[in-house]
Structure formats: structure tokens, C-alpha cells
Amino acid sequence: MAEALVGVLLDRLASITLNKVDQELNLVIGVDKEIENLTRTLKAIQAVLEDAEQRQVQEASVRLWLNNLKEVSDEIDDVLDEWSYEILKHAANFHRHGIAKKIKDLSERLALIDAERQTYQFHYIERRSEQLIKHQKTSSVLDKSFGREYEKESLVSKLLNDGGEEESVPIIIPIVGMGGIGKTTLCQLVYNDKRVKDHFDNRIWICVSEPFEEIQIVAAIAQGLGIRDHPASNALETYSQYIISCIKKIDNGEKKRDETKFLIVLDGVRNPTESQWEQVIKPLREGARGSRILVTTRIEKVAVMMGVASNVIHLEMLSEDDCRSLFFHFAICIHWKGNKES
The missing domain is CATH 1.20.930 (Transcription Elongation Factor S-II; Chain A)
Structure with missing residues (x-):
């Protein structure tokens, strides 16, 4: 990365x-x-x-x-x-x-x-x-919505709705759109929303590198859940088992309490194969009902490959007024930061 x-x-x-x-x-x-x-x-x-x-x-x-x-x-x-x-x-x-x-x-x-x-x-x-x-590497930090208020509230609603017993675990929500249109920004907004923070037991933000490497992503999830020992061999299986033990709340072979409800953001997914994606998603199926994975991608076929076409959010361009507001906001922030540091 x-x-x-x-x-x-x-x-x-x-x-x-x-x-x-x-x-x-x-x-x-x-x-x-x-x-x-x-x-x-x-x-x-x-x-x-x-x-x-x-x-x-x-x-x-x-x-x-x-x-x-x-x-x-x-x-x-x-x-x-x-x-x-x-x-x-x-x-x-x-x-x-x-x-x-x-x-x-x-x-x-x-x-x-x-x-x-x-x-x-x-x-x-x-x-x-x-x-x-x-x-480009991304992070989970942002504090302004600028024209994405509707999309933000709609996505927050999808994250907070635990659904019925028939709901699969985890629910995968791809956000698809051209580069620079605001996919990462939208995820940052909901990731840092207080309602979302309070709803999930664990939140993990991962910027996905290209080419897609399942071992790096599974390792990053394990690290986000608190793994301290790093396996010397058979790393993928070891990380996967650690993830399962964490989200199922297993200690010394005994289940301690209810499964972990998690939110994972995979930002910038490009071209994983079905087998690679299966390696990532397999241990996460052991989580609590209501767990979610947000995926940002420029490529429609990524969402198709994940088999979640009904959950896809297609992000459209901001209006001219919203673009102007966004530009002036960052211009003022940079100017203020520069004057403060000089």
C-alpha cells in the first residue's frame, strides 16, 4: 500500500x-x-x-x-x-x-x-x-457533506437497518462512480457519523492497493481487530481464523458472547477475481447480523462479481454550486492552516 x-x-x-x-x-x-x-x-x-x-x-x-x-x-x-x-x-x-x-x-x-x-x-x-x-491512498477523515446530504442519509439508513432473519452476513454495499466523483468522500462522511460509530462494535477502513491482494486485505482486517502475533507460515488461513475468533467472540474454544457487528470500508477496489474475493469475505460471514462492507469502485463489473447488484449505489456528479462550495471550503482551510503555521 x-x-x-x-x-x-x-x-x-x-x-x-x-x-x-x-x-x-x-x-x-x-x-x-x-x-x-x-x-x-x-x-x-x-x-x-x-x-x-x-x-x-x-x-x-x-x-x-x-x-x-x-x-x-x-x-x-x-x-x-x-x-x-x-x-x-x-x-x-x-x-x-x-x-x-x-x-x-x-x-x-x-x-x-x-x-x-x-x-x-x-x-x-x-x-x-x-x-x-x-x-491514491485514502483515509477515513472528513467533516463536510457538500451536496451529498441525501446520499449520506440514505447510506446511513442502509447501514443502521439490521433487516430480517433472512438477511445475509455481511451485507455488501458497492458505491460505483467515475474517479474523483466523491465515492471516498461519501464513505468518510458515513464512517464518521456518530450514529454509525455507536451502531457498530468495530469499524475498519482499508485503502485497497492495485493489484488486489487478498492476503494484505485479510491481514489489515485482522490488524484492525487487534491481532498482535504475525504468522510465520500459512498466513492467509491464520489471519482468517483470527478474524473468525474475534467476530464470533471465541476464547479458548468457547463462545463468550454475541457475534461482533462490524463495518468495513474497502476503498478503491479494482479487479479482484471471484476466488480472491471469496478468500476475503469467507471469514466475515461469521459476524453478527447487521454487519456491513462498503466497497468503492470505478468498475461496475466489480459489483456484479460480488453478486450484490441490488445494493449498488451509483454516485452522480455534484451540481455546479456544490462544486464551488467545496472548492472555497478547501481553499479557506489551506489558507488558514498556512497562516497558523507560518
């Missing part, structure tokens, strides 16, 4: 250096050198990330290293957003200097992570070209 985020950052850095005219680049004094450093370091890290992500399942130190990388990468992404906005509005010089300092600091932190990388002796694993699909 870190690999996808690093790929996105390299794309953004390349776009900045290639597509901005000299005058715009000079808005942030001395940043071009740091951009070169960031790009060079990210490329060195990217070359070994597949090996690192395979090893993290069994090596806690590698998992910590990847978490540190993700944290710094998220901060780089935020600063690049801030920089892009500064270029648009040609803000005051003191703020441009603040961005330059942030980029320099992040470049130094990333260099330390790169130095630590070399101690692990990761191997470079060449990936097929069709696997090199960049995928």
Missing part, C-alpha cells in the same frame, strides 16, 4: 518540475533542489517496496519502517497540495518560504528513512507493466 502512495508522489513531483513554468517554480525559493532530492530518494525506496510489503507480514521492524514511510509520504502530499494552491493565488513571500522549509525538513526525514532502508537489505522485485497502476 505504501508503494501506491510513493508512486502517486513521484507522479506529482514530476508534474511540478515538468509542467510549471520557471516563474511559478521560483515562487518557492530554493525548492527545486529539494524536489530533486525527494524524487531521487523516493525512486530508491520505490524499487524495493514490493519486497518490503511482503516481509512486513512476518517482520515487525519492517512494518514499522513502512508505517514511518507512509507518515512522511502523507505529509509530503499535504505540502504539495499547499504549494499548488500557493501557485494559484500567488500568496505572500513569507508563506512561500514556509513551504520551502517544510519541503526541506521532509526531504531530510525521508533521507533518514532511506538510510534505514539499506540496513534491511531489501531485494528489488521487477513488476509487470500492467501492475504499475498508481492508486
Whole structure:
């Protein structure tokens, strides 16, 4: 999953250096050198990330290293957003200097992570070209609905309705729509709704990388449920059994209390096979009635493959007024944050 985020950052850095005219680049004094450093370091890290992500399942130190990388990468992404906005509005010089300092600091932190990388002796694993699909990492944080009030309330209702005895477990609700239309935003809104928080025993947010890898998703669910031991062999089966024991509330072979009612968000699902999807969903069928899985995808056939066509939510474009409100909201937030930090 870190690999996808690093790929996105390299794309953004390349776009900045290639597509901005000299005058715009000079808005942030001395940043071009740091951009070169960031790009060079990210490329060195990217070359070994597949090996690192395979090893993290069994090596806690590698998992910590990847978490540190993700944290710094998220901060780089935020600063690049801030920089892009500064270029648009040609803000005051003191703020441009603040961005330059942030980029320099992040470049130094990333260099330390790169130095630590070399101690692990990761191997470079060449990936097929069709696997090199960049995928933006997402999180569960958002606080404004902007034109999605109806969709939000409708989806919250679907999540809170436990249905009858004939209802399958878990109910899968795919949200389908083109890239950038707001699928992740809608899920963030309902995920953080107090009614939803109070309704479910466990909520887990997973950003799904491309290609779809069932072991990573099952491991992420197990980690969200609190697993501490990481299996050395037969990892998929071990994680699945842990998930079952958690959601069935089994301890030392004895059932303790009612099953866990969970909400899992799988954000950005692309092209799983039926067998891969079955591996993910199989242990989750042991959960309590009323459990839900939200899936965001750009691809209609993903929902068809899951066999839940009747539950699909097709997300439409926002109105022009809602788009304008959303733009001004984020512009004001970025400006306020920048003034507070400078």
C-alpha cells in the first residue's frame, strides 16, 4: 500500500518540475533542489517496496519502517497540495518560504528513512507493466457533506437497518462512480457519523492497493481487530481464523458472547477475481447480523462479481454550486492552516 502512495508522489513531483513554468517554480525559493532530492530518494525506496510489503507480514521492524514511510509520504502530499494552491493565488513571500522549509525538513526525514532502508537489505522485485497502476491512498477523515446530504442519509439508513432473519452476513454495499466523483468522500462522511460509530462494535477502513491482494486485505482486517502475533507460515488461513475468533467472540474454544457487528470500508477496489474475493469475505460471514462492507469502485463489473447488484449505489456528479462550495471550503482551510503555521 505504501508503494501506491510513493508512486502517486513521484507522479506529482514530476508534474511540478515538468509542467510549471520557471516563474511559478521560483515562487518557492530554493525548492527545486529539494524536489530533486525527494524524487531521487523516493525512486530508491520505490524499487524495493514490493519486497518490503511482503516481509512486513512476518517482520515487525519492517512494518514499522513502512508505517514511518507512509507518515512522511502523507505529509509530503499535504505540502504539495499547499504549494499548488500557493501557485494559484500567488500568496505572500513569507508563506512561500514556509513551504520551502517544510519541503526541506521532509526531504531530510525521508533521507533518514532511506538510510534505514539499506540496513534491511531489501531485494528489488521487477513488476509487470500492467501492475504499475498508481492508486491514491485514502483515509477515513472528513467533516463536510457538500451536496451529498441525501446520499449520506440514505447510506446511513442502509447501514443502521439490521433487516430480517433472512438477511445475509455481511451485507455488501458497492458505491460505483467515475474517479474523483466523491465515492471516498461519501464513505468518510458515513464512517464518521456518530450514529454509525455507536451502531457498530468495530469499524475498519482499508485503502485497497492495485493489484488486489487478498492476503494484505485479510491481514489489515485482522490488524484492525487487534491481532498482535504475525504468522510465520500459512498466513492467509491464520489471519482468517483470527478474524473468525474475534467476530464470533471465541476464547479458548468457547463462545463468550454475541457475534461482533462490524463495518468495513474497502476503498478503491479494482479487479479482484471471484476466488480472491471469496478468500476475503469467507471469514466475515461469521459476524453478527447487521454487519456491513462498503466497497468503492470505478468498475461496475466489480459489483456484479460480488453478486450484490441490488445494493449498488451509483454516485452522480455534484451540481455546479456544490462544486464551488467545496472548492472555497478547501481553499479557506489551506489558507488558514498556512497562516497558523507560518
